[in-house]
Amino acid sequence: MHALVVTAHPDAASFTHAVARQVIAGIEAHPGHTTEMADLAAEGFDPRFTVADIALFNRRGAADAGVLAEQRRIDRADLLVLVYPIYWWSMPGLLKGWIDRVFTQGWAYDDQPEGTTVKRLGRLAVQLVGIGGADQGTFARHGYADAMRTQIDHGIFGYCGAPVVGSDVLLHADAPSREKVLHQAFNIGSRLAAAAPHGRTAPTGYGPEERRAPV
Ligand SMILES: Cc1cc2nc3c(=O)[nH]c(=O)nc-3n(C[C@H](O)[C@H](O)[C@H](O)COP(=O)(O)O)c2cc1C
Numbered sequence: 001m002h003a004l005v006v007t008a009h010p011d012a013a014s015f016t017h018a019v020a021r022q023v024i025a026g027i028e029a030h031p032g033h034t035t036e037m038a039d040l041a042a043e044g045f046d047p048r049f050t051v052a053d054i055a056l057f058n059r060r061g062a063a064d065a066g067v068l069a070e071q072r073r074i075d076r077a078d079l080l081v082l083v084y085p086i087y088w089w090s091m092p093g094l095l096k097g098w099i100d101r102v103f104t105q106g107w108a109y110d111d112q113p114e115g116t117t118v119k120r121l122g123r124l125a126v127q128l129v130g131i132g133g134a135d136q137g138t139f140a141r142h143g144y145a146d147a148m149r150t151q152i153d154h155g156i157f158g159y160c161g162a163p164v165v166g167s168d169v170l171l172h173a174d175a176p177s178r179e180k181v182l183h184q185a186f187n188i189g190s191r192l193a194a195a196a197p198h199g200r201t202a203p204t205g206y207g208p209e210e211r212r213a214p215v
Contacts, residue, residue, distance in 0.1 A: 001196035003027050004077035006038040008084050008095035015178060016131055019170065019185040020083040023129060026189020033193040038073065040094050047097020057105050070102040079125045079192060086132040089144045091152065099156060108160040119161025126157045127166040127192055129185065135173040145169050166192065
């Protein structure tokens with residue numbers, strides 16, 4: 001399995017980056033599995049949706065080179081892991097812009113004239129790791145974790161047919177120490193590698209494209 005681990009935090013010394021490194025360490029603890037880190041902030045990814053992006057969405061233009069490069073990077077992976085700080089009960093704007101621009105019509109999904117959607121990312125497993133500063137009680141009381149799963153897991157990846165194999169919210173306020181959260185992150189990576197077959201194969205049980213009514 002090859003995993004692309006995407007982070008969206010401006011500071012490489014942040015807790016978010018430390019969590020991402022532990023997920024990678026957990027995956028690479030299993031021989032035969034490889035990883036690649038995409039640090040969107042360090043790479044200077046521009047999250048602003050452009051006129052060209054709209055033209056592509058409306059099938060009146062081609063994807064720009066930067067967007068194509070991001071899609072090729074995802075195409076090389078069997079597993080996409082998003083590790084991000086929770087900002088306003090969702091992902092940071094940088095990561096949202098990456099999804100807006102890269103998960104395009106024609107590559108991630110195809111809306112059909114008759115109203116159905118071809119889901120194109122059935123081969124890509126997805127693991128979400130959100131890191132929050134609030135405590136579990138706050139998340140539970142307001143249903144924030146469910147809201148995030150509806151929007152992100154179902155709304156984005158479900159729409160594209162990409163199976164979400166794990167969705168974790170790590171809250172350092174609740175943990176006895178940040179080390180405990182880093183340990184959880186290592187275990188997430190380790191679990192993903194242990195569950196995946198060796199080599200360049202999508203996880204078992206997840207087929208290629210499916211054709212379903214829009215969600
Ligand atoms: C703009 C902003 C919005 C935030 N919104 C939330 C939030 O909605 N829920 C939450 O639990 N934490 C929130 N936080 C706290 C971050 O999730 C927390 O600072 C982060 O996980 C700590 O990791 P870091 O050291 O990598 O920044 C927010 C922080 C910032 C800067």
